[in-house]
Amino acid sequence: MKSGLDSFFRYIPVRITKLIATLPIPLLEKVTEIRLRSESPFSLTVGVKNLMLNSDGTPCNPSNAVCTTKKEMEECLSLLSQGSLYTYDDTIRTGYIPIKDGGRAGVCGEAVLQNGVVRGFKEIYSINLRLHRHIPLFASELIKFFAREGICGTLVYSPPAMGKTTFLRSAAFLLGEGKNIRPFRVGIVDERCEIFIKGVSDGLVDVISNCPKAYGIELLCRTMSPEVIVCDEIGSGEQDAIISAQNTGVHLLASAHGESIEGICRRPFMKKMLDAGLFGIAVRLNADENGFDCKIERLSER
Amino acid sequence: MKIIGAITIVVCSYYIGFLISVSEQKAFSQLTGLIRLLDFLLQRITYSRENLGSIFADFKDDALLECGFLSVLNNTMGETYDTLWKKAAETLCVSPHIKKELILFGIQLGKTDFITQKERTEMCRSILITEKQASQPGLDKRKRSIRALGGLAGALIAIILL
Structure with a gap:
């Protein structure tokens, strides 16, 4: 796969990776985001469309879509932070974790406030892995x-x-x-x-x-x-x-x-x-x- | 023949007592190693915010290396640190309540923000220090007593059998 999406697979739980990998390569090349939500359907952003998958890896409606478990969310966070979430306090406070090989994972959830300022998140409900695209002649x-x-x-x-x-x-x-x-x-x-x-x-x-x-x-x-x-x-x-x-x-x-x-x-x-x-x-x-x-x-x- | 048998029983019992006293020493060394590890962890996360992988890889301690604690922690293979820490804690021969505290500490290892991580590490460290302080004064005396008790028990068994 030349989409660059494969470099993201190391941060996503295996079950989700397997489902995404069943999609045709031309479609995968257009994926710009992978969004995981705790106990809710995970989705892929393709252009302006949101794509959800059922347990066979086929695009479907939200009601039939595969949901990300709480444990899978924890696993994803652990993989993104190399098992050390505290090292990303500053960026998590502003809503993201930078990904080592480029790209970033946006995060949101239940915020912890200190003197009216967000100190971090007690629990992270959503992770949005955004792929860095390099289109050399775009500009x-x-x-x-x-x-x-x-x-x-x-x-x-x-x-x-x-x-x-x-x-x-x-x-x-x-x-x-x-x-x-x-x-x-x-x-x-x-x-x-x-x-x-x-x-x-x-x-x-x-x-x-x-x-x-x-x-x-x-x-x-x-x-x-x-x-x-x-x-x-x-x-x-x-x-x-x-x-x-x-x-x-x-x-x-x-x-x-x-x-x-x-x-x-x-x-x-x-x-x-x-x-x-x-x-x-x-x-x-x-x-x-x-x-x-x-x-x-x-x-x-x- | 009877005398040889009696001597064997006494020697074996003493040896068992010796082994038990060695494991007491081991538990104490492991406790000391764990306190050093938590000190090292606190220092590294406070001043350089390093990740757990590099902290555990840089830490050296003979007692924790010998029992396999550090090898388990450094052999990630895609597993999260809470799982690894639990596995590593199982390799220790510390008292059950200390093991329980260690496992509790490990549940949130690497899953919290800096302030929480620091607080939890400090709390676990203080529990280990209390345990060490409680076991340190009588350690040598206890080791000698266990060995002597082993020898005595052997002698008693030998007399009964004879």
């Missing part, structure tokens, strides 16, 4: 645009699971490698260890991972003088660091969840960044069972 249209019009701040947006991280990864590597454009010094701020994959690119790419975005952006600007900074899923509280980075002349490639620019603008921190002229263009991503699709929009024209 080639954007690179062509940059080669033609000049590089500028870019906001990549779409609803969740439409390939924003994959697009950013491709753009970062293409810019760093200088494919159809001069090579740029690219700095990746990979807060959740999702964007960068070791050994895939030989471009001018510097990475700071597992570090808060605002701090990472500041650190990269100070120490690595990148020409382009790439970061995923901008959140509130990070806008000031991002605006200050832009003032140093660094171009930003960032992503945000959203259906439309109008929708994105309803979030005050995003509006502040858009008003500051951080982004010259926006890239709208779409995904269906046939693959991904992107559309470049000029923000100044809006």
Whole structure:
């Protein structure tokens, strides 16, 4: 199997692995997520569809679907954390466990609060194993645009699971490698260890991972003088660091969840960044069972 | 012939007593080893948040190595640490209530957040220390008594048989 899904099988209980492995390879190659839920059906995300399997490994309705047992959930967590859950306290608090060979497992369950802040989870009910996809030429249209019009701040947006991280990864590597454009010094701020994959690119790419975005952006600007900074899923509280980075002349490639620019603008921190002229263009991503699709929009024209 | 038989009985009984005293010493050494292991675990999880695999692989203790405790822990083969710890605890010759405490500690090993893991380790360590402190003062005396009792029992059996 060339889907990369096989590398996830070592983290999934054997019973579930056997069921998934019965699916045809062309379908497996399109799987982007494996979701396990305690005492509830496990599912696969294929494009925009959710696939559940019955005990024969055939796609079915939720009522007939195979459920993950509590013990299997524990086994999966143990495999993900190498039997040492305490080593992932910091990331579990923010809802994920990074996977050694790339990808991440999102987790949620019954939270434990301390002074109103989530300290961890008493019990984890759901695990979402998200596969890192590397589509080398996914952002080639954007690179062509940059080669033609000049590089500028870019906001990549779409609803969740439409390939924003994959697009950013491709753009970062293409810019760093200088494919159809001069090579740029690219700095990746990979807060959740999702964007960068070791050994895939030989471009001018510097990475700071597992570090808060605002701090990472500041650190990269100070120490690595990148020409382009790439970061995923901008959140509130990070806008000031991002605006200050832009003032140093660094171009930003960032992503945000959203259906439309109008929708994105309803979030005050995003509006502040858009008003500051951080982004010259926006890239709208779409995904269906046939693959991904992107559309470049000029923000100044809006 | 009778004298040779009597001597054999006494020697055998003394030897049994000797073996029992050795196992007392073993249990004590294993207890000491376990306390060292928990100290090592606490230090490693507190300061470098290492995973259990590398902590157990780096730890060395003759008593725990000899009984197979460490070999079981280091032979993961896809098993979780709660299962391995339970199996490893079975290799020890410590008192039953200490074994029970160890098994209880193992149930959540590697399955909790840092604070809980640390608290549980500290609690288990303090139980082991209490046990060690209770058994340490009379250990040598007890070992000598067991050996002497073995010899005496042998002599008594020999007299009765003769």
